[in-house]
Amino acid sequence: MLILSSITKAFGGLQVLQNINLAIPEQRIFGLIGPNGAGKTTLFNITTGLLAPTSGNIEFFGHSLTGLAPHQIVRLGIARTFQNIRIFKDMSVIENVMVAMVRQARYSALRVLVPPALLGAQCVERSEARSLLARVGLAAKAGILAGSLSYGEQRRLEIARALATRPKFLLLDEPTAGMNGTEKHQLMEDILKMAESGLSLLIIEHDMRFIMGICQEIAVLNFGQLIAQGTPEAIRANPEVVEAYLGNESDGVIMFAK
Amino acid sequence: MEWLETFWATYSTLVLSVGTNVLLALSIYLTLACGLLTVANAAFMGIGAYAAALLSLHGSLPFYLSLTLGALLPAMVAAMLGPPTLRLSGVYLAMATLAFGEIVRITLLNTENLTGGALGLNGIPQYTRWFDVFAIVVGALYVLVRFAGSRIGRTMIAIRQDEVATELMGHNVRAYKLYAFTLGAGLAGLAGGLNAHFTFFISPNEYGFDRGVEILAMGVLGGTGSPWGAVIGGILITLLPELLRSLGDYRPLLNGVILILIILYSPNGIWDLKRLIRSRHPVPVS
Amino acid sequence: MLAQQLVNAISLGGVYALFALGFTLIFGVLNVVNLAHGAIFMLGAYSALQAVLLFKLPLTVAILAAMIVTAAAGWLLDYFIFAPLRARQAPHLAPMIATIGLAISLTSTIQGMFGAENLRFPVHGLAAETLQVGGVQITALELQIIFLAFLLMTVLLWWLMHTRMGCALRAVAESRKAAAILGINVEGLFRLTSMIAASLGGVAGVLIALYTNAVFPQMGQPMLHKGIAVVILGGMGDIRGALLGGFFLGCAEVFSVAYIGSTMRDAVAFGLLFTILLLRPEGLFGKAAQRRA
Numbered sequence: 001m002l003i004l005s006s007i008t009k010a011f012g013g014l015q016v017l018q019n020i021n022l023a024i025p026e027q028r029i030f031g032l033i034g035p036n037g038a039g040k041t042t043l044f045n046i047t048t049g050l051l052a053p054t055s056g057n058i059e060f061f062g063h064s065l066t067g068l069a070p071h072q073i074v075r076l077g078i079a080r081t082f083q084n085i086r087i088f089k090d091m092s093v094i095e096n097v098m099v100a101m102v103r104q105a106r107y108s109a110l111r112v113l114v115p116p117a118l119l120g121a122q123c124v125e126r127s128e129a130r131s132l133l134a135r136v137g138l139a140a141k142a143g144i145l146a147g148s149l150s151y152g153e154q155r156r157l158e159i160a161r162a163l164a165t166r167p168k169f170l171l172l173d174e175p176t177a178g179m180n181g182t183e184k185h186q187l188m189e190d191i192l193k194m195a196e197s198g199l200s201l202l203i204i205e206h207d208m209r210f211i212m213g214i215c216q217e218i219a220v221l222n223f224g225q226l227i228a229q230g231t232p233e234a235i236r237a238n239p240e241v242v243e244a245y246l247g248n249e250s251d252g253v254i255m256f257a258k
Numbered sequence: 259m260e261w262l263e264t265f266w267a268t269y270s271t272l273v274l275s276v277g278t279n280v281l282l283a284l285s286i287y288l289t290l291a292c293g294l295l296t297v298a299n300a301a302f303m304g305i306g307a308y309a310a311a312l313l314s315l316h317g318s319l320p321f322y323l324s325l326t327l328g329a330l331l332p333a334m335v336a337a338m339l340g341p342p343t344l345r346l347s348g349v350y351l352a353m354a355t356l357a358f359g360e361i362v363r364i365t366l367l368n369t370e371n372l373t374g375g376a377l378g379l380n381g382i383p384q385y386t387r388w389f390d391v392f393a394i395v396v397g398a399l400y401v402l403v404r405f406a407g408s409r410i411g412r413t414m415i416a417i418r419q420d421e422v423a424t425e426l427m428g429h430n431v432r433a434y435k436l437y438a439f440t441l442g443a444g445l446a447g448l449a450g451g452l453n454a455h456f457t458f459f460i461s462p463n464e465y466g467f468d469r470g471v472e473i474l475a476m477g478v479l480g481g482t483g484s485p486w487g488a489v490i491g492g493i494l495i496t497l498l499p500e501l502l503r504s505l506g507d508y509r510p511l512l513n514g515v516i517l518i519l520i521i522l523y524s525p526n527g528i529w530d531l532k533r534l535i536r537s538r539h540p541v542p543v544s
Numbered sequence: 545m546l547a548q549q550l551v552n553a554i555s556l557g558g559v560y561a562l563f564a565l566g567f568t569l570i571f572g573v574l575n576v577v578n579l580a581h582g583a584i585f586m587l588g589a590y591s592a593l594q595a596v597l598l599f600k601l602p603l604t605v606a607i608l609a610a611m612i613v614t615a616a617a618g619w620l621l622d623y624f625i626f627a628p629l630r631a632r633q634a635p636h637l638a639p640m641i642a643t644i645g646l647a648i649s650l651t652s653t654i655q656g657m658f659g660a661e662n663l664r665f666p667v668h669g670l671a672a673e674t675l676q677v678g679g680v681q682i683t684a685l686e687l688q689i690i691f692l693a694f695l696l697m698t699v700l701l702w703w704l705m706h707t708r709m710g711c712a713l714r715a716v717a718e719s720r721k722a723a724a725i726l727g728i729n730v731e732g733l734f735r736l737t738s739m740i741a742a743s744l745g746g747v748a749g750v751l752i753a754l755y756t757n758a759v760f761p762q763m764g765q766p767m768l769h770k771g772i773a774v775v776i777l778g779g780m781g782d783i784r785g786a787l788l789g790g791f792f793l794g795c796a797e798v799f800s801v802a803y804i805g806s807t808m809r810d811a812v813a814f815g816l817l818f819t820i821l822l823l824r825p826e827g828l829f830g831k832a833a834q835r836r837a
Contacts, residue, residue, distance in 0.1 A: 071426075102428035468648070510648045
């Protein structure tokens with residue numbers, strides 16, 4: 001359960017988020033949409049601890065996230081991907097995933113000094129990394145330099161990497177950007193599978209078909225304010241939402257067509 | 259064995275220099291591997307040297323004890339200096355460490371009662387034996403090689419490439435940087451103590467900008483790929499001026515040219531030269 | 545007495561500002577920390593000195609010669625070091641390390657050529673008369689320094705604000721890609737900036753050499769550190785910051801020497817630098833210095 005209470009964020013005089021109240025239950029695929037500049041990524045940044053809210057509080061399974069450093073929040077079980085992909089281009093695909101495996105095989109620096117112990121633990125890491133890659137369809141490319149993957153593959157790698165932290169909550173920031181139809185379809189299936197295995201997801205997206213297709217609930221942000229929240233059908237029919245995207249006197253309902 | 263004795267008589271200083279320089283190179287490798295450009299290691303070396311020397315001279319402490327304490331002091335200074343300075347990014351960090359190095363040097367110059375000021379410290383007992391240097395180098399190398407091949411090494415590479423993404427993978431990036439910085443300072447201090455106890459004379463100017471650049475050159479030459487690179491960097495930077503005997507005053511020139519050439523043609527250090535020769539592929543700069 | 549110190553502070557500060565201006569220009573436009581700026585400063589001093597000693601040129605011409613030599617150095621610096629690194633999109637540390645290498649090489653070469661001792665400008669080349677202005681004694685030298693420093697600053701600022709090329713330069717400093725799309729010759733401007741910055745550093749070198757009557761190979765180093773302190777105080781890449789910071793440091797140094805003592809004079813700059821970095825790294829006018837998302 002992720003609860004955002006009265007989250008407000010201002011950069012100097014600029015109000016980026018105003019009094020956001022959001023309660024995201026477990027095992028749900030939740031969508032977050034809104035025009036560019038609405039504050040969606042800022043909300044992600046605040047949730048993952050990269051930015052501090054000007055006021056307001058976030059609770060995650062009863063834990064208050066206020067004042068926690070990003071790595072502590074990750075260890076509590078929240079993972080994210082980025083709008084502009086931030087994989088480690090000069091490391092191999094499998095190493096990218098292995099870096100994220102903090103919660104497994106917790107041993108101290110001192111144990112590292114002893115070779116045999118190290119060998120055992122690394123094998124576990126490597127095999128788990130491999131299975132994660134298989135989940136996103138990148139198993140065959142494990143040894144390749146991450147920078148040489150295609151754009152869509154890099155996005156999938158980012159997701160695998162986020163999954164490696166064993167999150168309870170996954171935040172995806174525009175995961176379908178740059179993907180073609182087939183890849184998007186595949187991603188929809190992957191996300192549904194993740195949800196089935198107990199993962200909750202919060203997805204920022206601009207592709208309406210995608211988001212309407214998989215989300216059980218959607219929240220709409222505009223100019224830093226939550227203007228609507230509900231099922232996909234309710235959102236689609238909401239005149240304020242339509243206005244936010246298309247302005248008044250719209251005739252272009254294309255975006256919302258099935 | 260006579261051959262060995264004559265060899266040692268002529269080259270002991272050189273061999274010991276190689277040893278301490280390798281230690282210094284390892285100390286900066288550690289920080290460079292985390293993406294930190296610090297030029298403070300010369301200052302840490304100076305702190306360690308003076309601490310160890312003073313303890314031996316005035317405290318009459320056994321060698322290993324003054325050596326250890328001499329390494330602990332710069333490590334503690336680094337631990338205090340780290341939290342406020344390490345949150346600075348690239349350029350600002352480099353300049354903060356530059357400023358710190360100068361402050362240390364000026365302090366050493368201005369505390370004549372304790373450190374002898376510009377005249378330096380003389381008569382430091384020559385305790386350092388080759389096996390001291392050898393053992394410490396081997397020990398440090400072992401630890402660092404083990405780190406490099408483990409998840410710690412992987413995390414350091416990740417930090418170097420993208421700190422924010424690494425933090426979001428659950429790693430306490432600030433802690434990693436602080437450990438690297440502190441451990442590096444300790445190694446540099448150790449090198450300083452060892453060095454002081456065989457040159458038997460030290461002065462503040464030995465630990466200034468020129469030394470800092472030399473250490474940087476070793477680190478850059480060796481590259482951040484592996485601790486072995488630091489070993490090569492340390493060896494080459496120590497031996498090259500000896501091989502080119504006529505250099506004398508021009509030794510800094512050599513260091514400078516090496517830095518420029520490496521940055522321009524083989525930014526990841528000397529390992530890349532091998533790769534360049536073999537594959538003729540463009541060098542990805544990490 | 546205060547007024548006297550103020551005059552010293554202004555002349556010293558003016559030179560610091562000139563030096564810092566060059567340094568901050570390169571950071572603001574090329575986004576590079578040029579740690580060879582101190583060596584170029586030193587090069588300027590030596591060039592002027594040789595112009596006067598070897599070629600018997602008058603001082604004003606010597607200063608011009610210094611500007612030309614250092615501008616050429618700036619051109620070479622960009623052509624051989626900055627441009628290739630730009631093309632390769634090397635990380636920020638790369639040009640920094642390369643310029644450290646250049647600084648050391650340059651210093652070492654000059655030391656090998658001219659020795660490590662302190663050289664001096666011939667006395668008759670300096671205007672040693674003093675003037676009395678409102679109860680304050682200024683040497684003609686100080687007057688000339690102040691005049692030259694202010695002249696150069698004014699010319700540069702005017703050029704930046706009121707000419708097309710200056711405007712283009714500011715555009716490049718804001719956004720290299722946007723400027724390129726608008727048809728601005730970005731590479732050419734980078735080279736020009738490097739040249740201008742270098743010649744500013746070179747002039748500062750001559751002026752300091754005259755002021756302190758000392759020319760020696762290592763003179764660039766403490767200057768570089770002070771330049772860094774000034775630029776950090778004023779904000780990296782900000783011109784107003786460089787100017788204000790330069791005068792501030794000049795005042796701080798002069799007054800600390802007058803009231804505390806001269807041994808820790810150099811430490812003033814470092815102490816300042818360190819404190820600022822800890823408290824407010826972006827200085828007065830700069831952009832954020834710490835890591836963000």
